[in-house]
Structures are given as C-alpha cells and as structure tokens.
Amino acid sequence: MFLFLKPRSERPPVDQIILRLQKSLGSIPGIAAVLTPSPVLQISVGATSQTQGQYAYTISGIVPDDVYSMADQLMEKLRQFKGFASVRSDYYHDTPNLKIDINRDRAATYGVSTSAIQSLLRNAYSQNYVYLIKEPDDQYQVILEVKDKERAHPDDLDDLYVRSSTSGNFSASGSGGGTIATTTGNMSSLVPMRVVTSTKEVIGPQAVNHLNQFTSVTFNFNLLPDVAIGDATKFIEDAFAQIHPQHPTVQGIFQGETLVFQQLFRSLPLLLLAAIFVMYVILGILYESYVHPFTVLFPAIVPAVVGGLATLYLFHSVLSLYSVIGLFLLLGIVKKNGIMVVDFALQRIDEGWDLRSAIHEASMERFRPIMMTTLAALMGAIPIALGFGQDAASRRPLGLVIVGGLIFSQLITLFVTPVIYLWLEWFQEHVLDKVPFLRSAHTHHEGEPARGEMRPEPAGVH
Structure with missing residues (x-):
C-alpha cells in the first residue's frame, strides 16, 4: 500500500508522520505494519x-x-x-506448523523415494511455477497447486498420493487388512501420503x-x-x-x-587517495611540474573537506551516502580556483614576470572568474541545502556539504594559494632543480631572465 502525502508546507515531516501512524497501527491486534518512506x-x-x-x-x-x-x-x-x-x-x-516426518523404511517398502515426497509437497502447496504460456499479445504463468479449500486443514494431507517407482510384483496391506497399493512389472502405483508419513501440529517459526x-x-x-x-x-x-x-x-x-554504507566508508580513504593521485598526475602533466599540483590541490581540497564536514555538524546533519557524494563533487569543483590562479601565473612567468608580480597579477585578474564560477555552483546547491522538493531530507546533506565547502574553501584559497605558490617555487628552485630529472619547465632563477624576458641593455646603448 502506498500513501501519497500532501506538500511539505501542509504537513509535518515524514518521520513524524511515520511515528504517529506506527503507534496507531501497533495497537491493532494481529497487524504488523511497516511504514517506510x-x-x-x-x-x-x-x-x-x-x-x-x-x-x-x-x-x-x-x-x-x-x-x-x-x-x-x-x-x-x-x-x-x-x-x-x-x-x-x-x-x-509462535506460528502453528504442521511437522511431517517421513517413515523411510515404509517408503522404501512401497518404492517411494524421499525426493518424490518432497516434490509432491512442493507442487501441492508452494505455488510452483511449472510452465509459461506465450500468446501473441501476452504471456501467462502456469502455477501448479491444489485448490484452496483442499489445503485449509491438516487432514487434507491424507488426500494426496505419491507415485512409487518400484518394478516387480508386490502387494502391500494396511493395518485393517485391505490392500493399499499393488505393483506389477514396471507399472508404478499411487501410495497415500498417510502411509509413508506421519504428521504433528507444533508451534514454530512462520518461515x-x-x-x-x-x-x-x-x-x-x-x-x-x-x-x-x-x-x-x-x-x-x-x-x-x-x-x-x-x-x-x-x-x-x-x-x-x-552494508553499502560500511563498505563505502571502509574504502573511502582509498578512494579519496586515488582521486587525489589522479588529479595530481593530470595537473603535473599539465604544468610540467612536481610541486604545482600541490599548489592547486592543498589550498582547495583541505579547506573544502573541513568546511563541508563542519557544515554538517553545525546543521545537525549526518554523514550519509548523499553527503559522501557531495564530498566527491566538492573535490572537483573547488580545485578550479587554484587552476585558474596557477595557470595564469605560469603564463606571466613565461612572459618574463618575476614570481611575486606574477602570482599577484594572477590573483587579481582571476578573482572575478573565480567568484563567478563559485557563485554559479552555490546557486545550484543552495536549493538542495534548503530542502526544496520531494524527499528533500535525504538530499539535504549533499547540498550542505557543497555549500559549506565552497564558502570555506573560497575564503581560504584566495589568501593561501599565493603563499603556497611562492613557497613551493622557492622549494623547486633551491632543492628540486638541483636534480635534472625533477627540474621544472617554468622555473625562473634569480639573476637570470625568464623565458621570453629580454636582458637589460648596457648603459649608453640606444
């Protein structure tokens, strides 16, 4: 049964409705009601x-x-x-059950196998699907079972007959002296179920x-x-x-x-490391540098993750599957801030700018695009964070993670990225450039003109 609720503005939250209905339905004897959104x-x-x-x-x-x-x-x-x-x-x-015991010695005497008895019970009572009738416009399943009125009482089991598989000549008699089954040659006979089984009514599990x-x-x-x-x-x-x-x-x-939640969080650290490693490799190839991927990733990802989780805590939300999806979306969104700044700074260095002037110019020139892209992402996530739409409570953690992570990362990245950039450039020049394999294609050494920079002409030369 499906219940369609009124709009959220005209009703309490779904959880409160479920609790109220479960209390009412639980007071009705014989009903085991389960209400789930x-x-x-x-x-x-x-x-x-x-x-x-x-x-x-x-x-x-x-x-x-x-x-x-x-x-x-x-x-x-x-x-x-x-x-x-x-x-x-x-x-x-505490469900009434009918326990059926097979008399194996007697069944062997009549040539009745255990599998034949089990097959008979399955076909009679389990609504066994045996055939599919295909028509030009539809198809129909053939279900084999006894009539409802013939399986309503335990005594109805006595009306079932199981086929024996014994060849030869034998005649079996019941306790009253009458013949129960007779087999001649390879002809099989029908043996009443009550002859080879005994039943007992017990209390046991429903299934x-x-x-x-x-x-x-x-x-x-x-x-x-x-x-x-x-x-x-x-x-x-x-x-x-x-x-x-x-x-x-x-x-x-x-x-x-x-189970999905446990498996996800068990593998979440590995997935995060794999995602960061892939981004590092791509950025390293793009910038031809071992250090500048850290300039992009570190000032953006760390504040974003901290801001997203802090937002969940402040709004008393839980870390669910949706919020984890939001974290991965957040990683892809926030790193564009560092990419725009670093890419612009490297272009200026190749044109002959010094490091401080290049990163300062990049931060100033890229400020407006960074704000525009961040606001565009925020405008898309705010309706989810506010809880608009059907089943909004489930998706709300996703929006909260994105909104909180974007805001916190935006405030930190604009100030931290230039500092990280200058420090890593110093580390590249004084440490890594001493190893030819680790030398950067964009390094600008002090006292040397950068790529595209002209040496100053001597005094007096025009």
Whole structure:
C-alpha cells in the first residue's frame, strides 16, 4: 500500500508522520505494519530489501536453535537503543506448523523415494511455477497447486498420493487388512501420503529463512531523525559481541543500505587517495611540474573537506551516502580556483614576470572568474541545502556539504594559494632543480631572465 502525502508546507515531516501512524497501527491486534518512506536510491544487498526497513542486520548459523535463541536475546538488546524509530525481525516463533516426518523404511517398502515426497509437497502447496504460456499479445504463468479449500486443514494431507517407482510384483496391506497399493512389472502405483508419513501440529517459526544456505534471522530497523547510522551500527555490533560467546556458531552481518554504507566508508580513504593521485598526475602533466599540483590541490581540497564536514555538524546533519557524494563533487569543483590562479601565473612567468608580480597579477585578474564560477555552483546547491522538493531530507546533506565547502574553501584559497605558490617555487628552485630529472619547465632563477624576458641593455646603448 502506498500513501501519497500532501506538500511539505501542509504537513509535518515524514518521520513524524511515520511515528504517529506506527503507534496507531501497533495497537491493532494481529497487524504488523511497516511504514517506510520511498527511498530515492533503491538498494537491496544480500537477503533483504528496504520494504521492511531502511537498514537491516542478519544473523545466521548452522544450528537453527542457536540462531533463534540468539535472535530473541538480540531483539531484547536492540529495544534498549533509543535511536530506533522501529525495529522488527522476520522471526515469528509462535506460528502453528504442521511437522511431517517421513517413515523411510515404509517408503522404501512401497518404492517411494524421499525426493518424490518432497516434490509432491512442493507442487501441492508452494505455488510452483511449472510452465509459461506465450500468446501473441501476452504471456501467462502456469502455477501448479491444489485448490484452496483442499489445503485449509491438516487432514487434507491424507488426500494426496505419491507415485512409487518400484518394478516387480508386490502387494502391500494396511493395518485393517485391505490392500493399499499393488505393483506389477514396471507399472508404478499411487501410495497415500498417510502411509509413508506421519504428521504433528507444533508451534514454530512462520518461515525458515536462509542466508548462504544457513538458517538466518534478519532484523529490520529505521532511525529517528538526527540519529547517525554509525551510532546504530556500533550499538548493534556491541550487543552482538556480548551475546556471541553463548552461541559461537552464529555470525552476524549488515545488509541493505547499512552494508553499502560500511563498505563505502571502509574504502573511502582509498578512494579519496586515488582521486587525489589522479588529479595530481593530470595537473603535473599539465604544468610540467612536481610541486604545482600541490599548489592547486592543498589550498582547495583541505579547506573544502573541513568546511563541508563542519557544515554538517553545525546543521545537525549526518554523514550519509548523499553527503559522501557531495564530498566527491566538492573535490572537483573547488580545485578550479587554484587552476585558474596557477595557470595564469605560469603564463606571466613565461612572459618574463618575476614570481611575486606574477602570482599577484594572477590573483587579481582571476578573482572575478573565480567568484563567478563559485557563485554559479552555490546557486545550484543552495536549493538542495534548503530542502526544496520531494524527499528533500535525504538530499539535504549533499547540498550542505557543497555549500559549506565552497564558502570555506573560497575564503581560504584566495589568501593561501599565493603563499603556497611562492613557497613551493622557492622549494623547486633551491632543492628540486638541483636534480635534472625533477627540474621544472617554468622555473625562473634569480639573476637570470625568464623565458621570453629580454636582458637589460648596457648603459649608453640606444
């Protein structure tokens, strides 16, 4: 069921609506209601989806009783965390079940295999898809099952017959003396299910779920507003660690968006280093220098990342998938400030300007383009940061990271870039230029004319 809400100006936030509806629906006996906002990014990883909750944690093990026992203990621990808007599992252990035991000796006597019994039960009760009918304008799935009225009671199992596969001559009799099945030659017969199986009504799980062929229980949960997913995952891991010594064969793993979040932040440092390295290589080839890529990257990227994360903290937002995407976008936007300044300064040096005059002229001449491009990026990110549009709460961290990072980086870069440039030029001239392999193509040594600069004429020569 889908609920379409009114515009944001006419209703409370989605999280408040979900909490109010869950309290009302939870008071109705027999209803297990799950309310989740429709996510912008549909993420389904492993044995779970976002229909039961935005985040999920799954425990699995070899021994089913250990898994179910740990599931009950872990659920009690999870209910103690105040940051969960809702938490539930797919383990319902008080459901009526019909336990079927196969009498293997009797089944062998009648020539009935275990696989034949399992196949019969699957075809009768599991809504098994057996064929696809294709028409010119449509196609239809053929589902094999018994009628609803013939599978509503446990006694209906007695009406099923399984085919034997024994060849030869034999005749089997029931307890009352009557003949149950007769086989002659290679002809197979139908044997009643009640002859080769016994049934017992028990209370057990509603479904036996599996993860990697092991019995599993999945916990689905949603978070309250302003609760970080990192805090929730740490609480779950600590709770699991406290119970795990009692059930050493049980393992736990995050699923869905939580798994993606963990994998992303586990590889985030490597991704950032790889991105910075690629930018360094490209800028090094462009400027034919080992140091000037640092002039572009260091004054821009460090303030941008600090400003973006500080903005998230000031506005009580969380570091989510969207904010990480915003950080990578920010890296590509802010480095253009240093590129415009350094590229212009190198052009002036090639024309014969000294270092201080070149970087000063570059900073003055490139100030207007830098401000224009920064304002253009800000105007595009401000609506996202303010939360306009549908599902704005999810995208808001992305806008906050970009806006905060751009503003902070803009204030720092304009003052720091010339200083870094002059210092690295000094380092290039006095250290790196002594090694031929590391010599820069744009180095201007003191006392020597730069490329394109004319030597001063002697006095008296006109």
